[in-house]
Amino acid sequence: MAVAERARPATKRPPGGSDINLWTWFFMRISGIVLLFLVLGHFTIVHLMGGGINRVNFAFVSGRWSSPFWQTWDWTMLFLGMLHGANGMKVIIDDYVRRPGARVALKSTLYVMTFVLILLGTLIILTFDPTKGRSAVLGGIAG
Amino acid sequence: MHNEALTWSFAVRGPGWPMLVSAQIPHSPRFFTADTSERRGVRTVEKVGTIYRGGQGQWAFAAHRISGALVFFFLMAHILDTALVGFGPKFYNRVVGVYHNPVIRLMEIGLAGAVLFHALNGLRIMAIDFFPKASDRQRELLGFVIGLFMVLFAPAVFFMGRELLHSL
The missing domain is CATH 1.20.1300 (3 helical TM bundles of succinate and fumarate reductases)
Incomplete structure (x- = not known):
């Protein structure tokens, strides 16, 4: 899908240059293919097989995160999904929100939330300690 | 604000593929996209409107x-x-x-x-x-x-x- 942009003179753009839009265009497609397999696989395994979400509780997730394979799977989904989704939301905001103030406010909120959620998710997945049953870094805060 | 031109950019197959093509689309509606056609290996913007035309x-x-x-x-x-x-x-x-x-x-x-x-x-x-x-x-x-x-x-x-x- 083409990427729409507003109020930028086309003549100043170097043809075939290292425009960031070209890289986000590639990123959306590459991450899209990876996410297709990861997310549909995740959905099939967690939501459809073995009774679906009935069996999803702390023990279930804790057991999965004892394995570096599922930690890597979940973290890749988190990271690519948030970046893919945030970029999609940025395109939507650019297309439909016309007031400059509202655009800045919405995009700032989007970027901050994206950063915070990637950071939080990364910390929880990578520092999860199945023997303690909590995150080795953040788990003590509310434990 | 509502009359400013929109820049439409997309990557295409071309010399030194992929390359970025941009086009100025004046007075575009919010729900827009540009029509493209194959021409000497490069898709060019032909018509302003919607790519799918509804x-x-x-x-x-x-x-x-x-x-x-x-x-x-x-x-x-x-x-x-x-x-x-x-x-x-x-x-x-x-x-x-x-x-x-x-x-x-x-x-x-x-x-x-x-x-x-x-x-x-x-x-x-x-x-x-x-x-x-x-x-x-x-x-x-x-x-x-x-x-x-x-x-x-x-x-x-x-x-x-x-x-x-x-x-x-």
Whole structure:
């Protein structure tokens, strides 16, 4: 899908240059293919097989995160999904929100939330300690 | 503000592929895209308007955006609820129990549909982007996307619907 942009003179753009839009265009497609397999696989395994979400509780997730394979799977989904989704939301905001103030406010909120959620998710997945049953870094805060 | 020109850019097959092509589109409507045609290996902007000129492709475009936004909002909530795993069983088990509610289970089926459509239509978008001949056949591709969607969504509805009925 083409990427729409507003109020930028086309003549100043170097043809075939290292425009960031070209890289986000590639990123959306590459991450899209990876996410297709990861997310549909995740959905099939967690939501459809073995009774679906009935069996999803702390023990279930804790057991999965004892394995570096599922930690890597979940973290890749988190990271690519948030970046893919945030970029999609940025395109939507650019297309439909016309007031400059509202655009800045919405995009700032989007970027901050994206950063915070990637950071939080990364910390929880990578520092999860199945023997303690909590995150080795953040788990003590509310434990 | 409303009369400013829009710049339309997209990557195309061309000399030194891929290259970025841009076009100024004055007075564009909000819901817009540009028509493209194959010309000496480079897709050029031919006509201002909508690439699909209404019709099924335009609906697929809208459905792609809506499904993508819905999935993104769910993803944000899902990261927050799953993050509770890091704080021990007490918090996570309490919150994840919400997903066992029949109304939330219905939304889970909707989420599956949104994810599946977005994934399959994303493949169609990539086919159109990378294979010039595919853009001439985008309507057939959309039929293929819808057909595959129904084939794959049916078992998902069966499994989740069964658990939904059991939960009532």
